[in-house]
Structures are given as C-alpha cells and as structure tokens.
Amino acid sequence: MPTIAVIAPGAMGSAIGARLVEHGARVLTSLEGRGAASRERAAAAGMIDADTAELVAADILLSIVPPADAEALARRLAPALAAAPRKPVYVDANAVSPGTIARIAAIVSETGAPFLDGAILGLPPKPGAKGPRVYVSGADTAPALVLRELGLDLRVCPGAVGAASSLKMSYAGLNKGLTALAAIMILAAEHTGAGPALLDELAENEPALLARFAQALPDMAPKAYRWAPEMGEIADFLGPDAAGRQVFSGYADLYERLAADAGKPEIAALIRFAAAAAER
Template sequence: MATIAVIAPGAMGSAIAARLHGNGARILTVLAGRSAATIARAQESGMEGVEETALAEADLILSIVPPAEAANLAIRLSPLLAAAVRKPVYVDCNALNVLTKRGVAAVIGQAGAPFIDAAIIGAPPKSGERGPRFYVSGDNLSASVALREMGLDVRPVEGGVGAASALKMSYAGINKGLTALAAVMVLAAGRAGAAHALYAELAESEPELLARFSRVLPDMVPKAYRWVAEMDEIASFLESDDGGRLMFDGAGRVYERLSAECDGDEVGQLKAFAAAAERP
C-alpha cells in the first residue's frame, strides 16, 4: 500500500486525498493549527494527521498549498528529507511560475530527494468524474505511475521541471485573466448605466461568453483572495513581456479588491449580472 503525504488539507488537497485513499493509498497530512472544519474534512477524506517529522515515511509528498507558501514548505521539509534514508518523491503541485518552481526543485534536490513538477488543471476531483488533469514534468516521472494507478488523471508534459508549471501559468492566465476582464467591464458598464445594454449585446453576439460569465463570476468571489498570489506568479512568468505583466498586475489588484470587498456592492453587481444571464 502506497503512503502519500498531502500538504495541506485544503479544498483541492483533501479532494485529491479522498481519491487516492479511495483507491487504496494511506494518506498522511499535518493537522496542527487547522480549524475544526478543516480537520473534519481531512478525516472524511481519509487523511491521517501526523507530526511533520513523520512525513518522511511517505512514498510521495504532494505539496498543494497557496502559491505564496510553496517555497516555505519545501524549505521547512528539506532537513527532514535530507535526513531520511529512503527519500520520498516531492511533488510540487502548486500554481507557480517556472523560476519559482525551479527554486523549489533546487531546495528539494539539495536535500537529495527526487522532484516532480506537477500542475493541476480543473476543479477538485469528484467521485464519478475523471478530472482534474494532473500534469507532471521532470526527470523522476516513474514515481507518478503510482498516482495514476490510484485514480489521478496523470499526464506527462515534455520539457523537464518547469514545463507543467508553464502550462498551468498559460492556462490559468487565459482562464482567470478572462474572469478578471469580465468583472472589470461588467462593473464599468454598471457605473456608466450600460450594464443592461452590455448584457443584451453579449446575449446576441457572444452567448457563449455570457453563459461563461454567469458561471464564473459568482464562482470567483470566494476564490478571489487565493487568485491574487496566482496573478503575481503569472506576472512573473511573463518575464520580459512588459504589457502582459501589467495585465496580470492589474488582474491581481482586481481580485484583491473583490476579495477585500467580500459581500460588498461590486460583488453584488457581479452576482446580479450573472443571475440576469441565467434567465432564458
């Protein structure tokens, strides 16, 4: 039976854990300092709370944390990995730009542990569905076979460490960049009294986009706070593309504003627009 550590038991981490557990894996995680709701979710997902030192017993460690915490986690675990006789394979699954991901890989490499660059595209696993796609790249992909056998939709990407992350950055840039654009323009149309006219024009000439906006605008609100750091990662990923970087600096500020707002006026306007779009 494979032993897999999943850090942390967030929405994505616990859903991945549940799928692996359902296919026979033992799942370790760290629950110290987590809320009662998170601990309950972790236990429902078959996750076993252990001391951080016990993570070295795992065959694989999946890092699934907010982007800003990914490097810290690797640095914190590296002495443990360095001391382990049988090294776990460290799988960084976070939405990081290529340089950050390579930095994490270097930390893990110095500890002597194998590293896999991974990127998750799609919503958290649900029973009965195949997704999300679990892209992997690097020189140690053989260890990812175990993840495929335990129900993940593992897909190798050529190009070494950084390739899976580059795919994730590009895809998320389109996806979450478009949601930011929609939020900005719906709110601006509203300020100018043109939200209804914009709705009508989209319904006629861009019905697919309108249907998408009605779905993604309300979905975005509770996630906006997490997307701020992801927009920063995408901006860094764009390197010498000054225009592209500005676009994602801007998207980060938009998500920051909307997450600070919570149930404020702008969020209400976005939800109202989305609800109007759902009407036949």
C-alpha cells in the same frame, strides 16, 4: 499500500486525498495550525493527521497549497527531508511560475529527495468525474505514475522541471485572466448604468461567453484571495513581456481588491449580473 502525503487539506488537497483513499492509498496530511473546516475536510476524506517525520517517510509528497505558501513549505520541510533515510518523491503541484518552481526544486534537491514539477488543471475531483488533470514534468516521472492507479488523471508534460508550471501559468492566464477581464468590464458597465444593455448584447451576440461568465464569476468570488498571488506568478512567468506583466499585475490587484471587505459591493454586483445571465 502506497502512502501519499498531501499538504494541505484545502478544497483541492482534501478532494485529491479522498480520491486517493478511494483507490486504496494511505493518505497522510498535516493538521497543525489548521482550522475546524480543514479538520472536517480531512476527516471526511479519510486523511490521517501525521507529524513531519511521518510525512517525509511517504512514497510521494504532494504540495498543494496557495501559491504564496509553496516556497515556504519546501523550506519548512527541508530539514526533515534531509534527515529522512528514505526520501519521498516531492511533487510541487502549485500555481507558481517556472522561476518560483526552480527555487523550490533547488531547496528540495539539496535534501536528496527527487523533485517533480506539477500542475493541476481543473476543479477538485468529484465522485463519478474523472478530473482534474494532474501534469508532472522532470527528469524521472516514472515514480509518479502510481498516481494513475490511485484514481488521478495523471499526465506527463514533456520537458524538464518548469514545463508543467509553464503549462499551468499559460492555462490559468487564459482561464482566470478572462474572468478578470469580464469582471472589470462588467463592473465598469454596472457603475455607468450600462449593465443591463451589456447583458442583452452578450445574450444576443456572445451567448457562449455569457454562459461562461454566469458560472465563472460566482466560482471566482470565494477564491479571489488565492487567485491574486497566482496572477502575480503569471506576471513573473511573462518575464520580458512588459505589456503582459502589466496586465496580470493589474489582475492581481483586482482580485486582491475583490477579496477584501471593501470589495464586497463589487462582488455582489458581479453575482447579480451572473444570476441574470444564468436566466438567459
């Protein structure tokens, strides 16, 4: 029975863990410092609380944490990874830029553990559904292929470490960037009284976009706090493109604002617009 460590048991990590358990894996996680919700998710998924020594003795270690925590997790685990007689394959599956993934890869590689760049595209897995797509890139992706047998839609992204992260940044930039642009323009319309007219215009001439916004805006609301640092990572990914960096730095500011208490009225306005859109 393969042993997979999944850190941490958030919405995505616990759902990935449940899929792996369903297909016969022994799934470990860390509940140290986690709240009641995380503990309930882990228990429902069949994940086993483990100490650091047990986590780094797994066959594969999946890092699935908020972007801002990815590098810190690698640094925290590095001493235990270095001391482990048998190293896990460390897969960083976080929404971070190639520059960040290069720093994480250097930290992990110094411990002697094999490292793969990972990217998760799509929503957390649900019973009866295939997704999300889990991409890996790096020098030797063969050890990760066991995840296919354990129920994940694992795909190899051609290229070295940084290729999967580049795919994630590009896809998320289009997907979550479009949601940010919609939020900005819908809020501007609502603030000036043009919201109903904008809704009518989209319904008549851009029904596919309106249907997308009806789903994407409510989905974004509880995740804005995580999307803010991800937009910052995309800005970093864009490197010398000053205009692109400015756009995504602005999106980071937007999501940070919406995630704060001060952003609750704007979130409420977006939810109202999305509800009206869903009725069209």
